Amino acid sequence: MNLKRNLKWFFPGALAVMLIGVLFGPRFFSPKDGAREPIVVRPVKSMVLSPIDGAWIRTMPGRVQASRRVDLAFRVSGPLVELSAKEGEHVKAGDVLARIDPRDFQLALDGVRGSLSQARATLEAMRRGARAEDIRSLEAQVASARARAEEAEAQFSRFKRLYEAKAISQSEFDRYRTAKDVAASSLMAAQQELQKARKGAREEDIRAMESQIRSLQAQESAAAAALADTELRAPFDGTVARRMADNFQFVTARQPILSLQDTSSVEVVVDVPESAINLNPDDLDVWASFSSISGKFPLKLVEFSSAPDPETQTYRATLAMEVPDGIRLFPGMAAEVSGKIKYGGTGKVYRIPIEALLSDDRGSGVWVVGEDLRVQWTSVEVTHLGDGHVDVKGHIEAGDRVVTAGVHVIREGQSVRLLEGKR
Template sequence: MRKSRPILWILIIAAVASAGYYGWRKFGEAGKAQSAQNSGPRVPAVPVSVATVDKTDFPVFLTGLGTVQGFNTVQVRTRVDGQIDKIAFTEGQMVKQGDLLVEIDPRPFQAALDQAKAKKAQDEANLANANLDLQRYTKLGEFATRQQTDTQRSTVAQLTAQIAADEAAIANAQTQLDYTQVKSPITGVAGLRQVDIGNIVNASTQTGIVTIAQVEPITVIFTAPEDQLPYISEGQKAGALKVLALTTDGKKTLAEGKLAVINNQVDTTSGTIRLKAVFDNKEHTLWPGQSVSTRLLVRTLKDATVVPDDAVQHSTNGLYAYTVNQDNKAEVHKIKVSYSIDGRSVVDQGLSPGQQVITGGQFKVQPGSVVSTAVASSDPGQNKVQQE
């Protein structure tokens, strides 16, 4: 009986140890399960770029295509017939009004002028003699018949009129002689020469000598949609509207000018109105015949809500944009856009100044998605991005 007690205690101790081990094991497995549950797979944040919704003045431009034209363009022709003796200009030269361009053989015209002057001298001598005869008849009184006196007065009057005709002939001959020196009628750039020394030119033909285009100032002819005509006319009442001329790709501004003329009728076939802008063109960045892109500043919207174009998304239900709230979660907003120019859009409804809009990475974003943001400049000309 005494020997069985130690065995009983051994069995009790073993049972307690087994129960403790089993409990410890179960507790460890439960802890691991809970830890595994807590550290289960997490949805990573979506990387996006964001920009701030701005409240600023927004210039409204009408874009179009235009053609540069000389402010004045003249095809210089001869006004007399003859052989070219001298060419006094260089192709591409800037010539001033009154500069000599071409000289035509003046000898036939000089001879005609000398002949007209000689004829006048002859008639003046005859008039002087007729005046002397009239004085004699007048002094004779009753010894000279009235008919003789009247006839002599008529002769004097005829010779006086003849001298007046001679003076007109001299003036015409002088004008023809002056025409042998062909001068520039305007200040501008001379084009390619169409004649050479020794060529015979004729006033009755359409062949010109050279074309001169005035480039300071210079004009651009362009078009605008007819539905914008009321805004253009309204803007003109406040002053000349600003016009920008750019390269055809729109990347470089060439000159800044003013709207000068709105055409007097709309082109019904295209639904556009022709406009003319004038540019000082001191640097000669515009050239006749050049094609340019144009931007006409119609008006400026005050305190407009502006976002980058990249923030505006399209769907079958219309336009929308994602914003990021304080919890870094994406929210979707339906928006209305009125203008989109130079990488910026005017939002009339759906967004407020100061909000953060997503401008990049939207294809991975869903409403409520957690996002990690990188701040992009709202200026489309700036490409730098700063990671938050």
């Protein structure tokens, strides 16, 4: 009975002693200098490094468009008399592609030039003054007018006495008085013409004629330009993509007639996803390929839209491409746009989350997880800082596992536990 009672209390007591030893044993039995501490295993997120040098971004569909394209139109209206350009035809800069009937424009130019020639001759005469023979002719006219005026004055005086003597009627007397006045007016006009010829044209008359000539010169330039505009010429080397009018049709100014495209260099348009907009174009090798043409053709970024498409939420990128000799590309052709990241210099480059980078008095570095799940600080060099990521190189290799979260609470040599969903 006593043995059973002792065993009944022995097992609970032994268990209590064991719990006390586990909880308080390290405190009493660790070295007095405190060098020994509890081992803490940190749970961490991590990722395995792989070099991004030469890594594929993705392949996306694109579409070819001409680098230069324009719809050509006349600046004047009229009936077409020539429309020689054909769709698909290659033309040179300056080639005549279409003509409007120039008849009315030529007549207008000839009329203005005639008026301008006459005005210039008048101005020359005004500046030079009357010729000697003209002055002599005017002097003779004045002498003749004076003789007629004197004769009319004598006739008027004689018939005035007869009228006062009531020998003639009132109407007959009025006729001679009118003849006297007309002769006096003719003499005065002839004298004024002679005086003007002797003095030359007035300065204000000359300035007025010069102003008229300038106005006619402007009209001549406008008429000549209108005549030149009856020819539609190619502004650059290109291919006629489309005809939008027929020959002998009446066309109006600014009505599109032909569509011209320059295909010596083309552009490839591609819709880029949001995940790629932060890539540096200088770090990319981008090229186009075509199903009907062998080879890869380098591309260079020309412009990038800053607003996404409201339906696809992609951003439109336009890339330039030089067309090699012997290759024919037409607007609208489908292309595949591919790219890869490139880095110059030596050493492989790795992309890690920006949270994985630790910067302190030692410089920039990362925690590398060893095979024994202990971490070691390793220095790195930052080659590119992006949105939420950083590209680094240094004493790291492909296959190394680095900590991506909680880097500031880890100590050198600390044991870690990899979490599910590690990066």
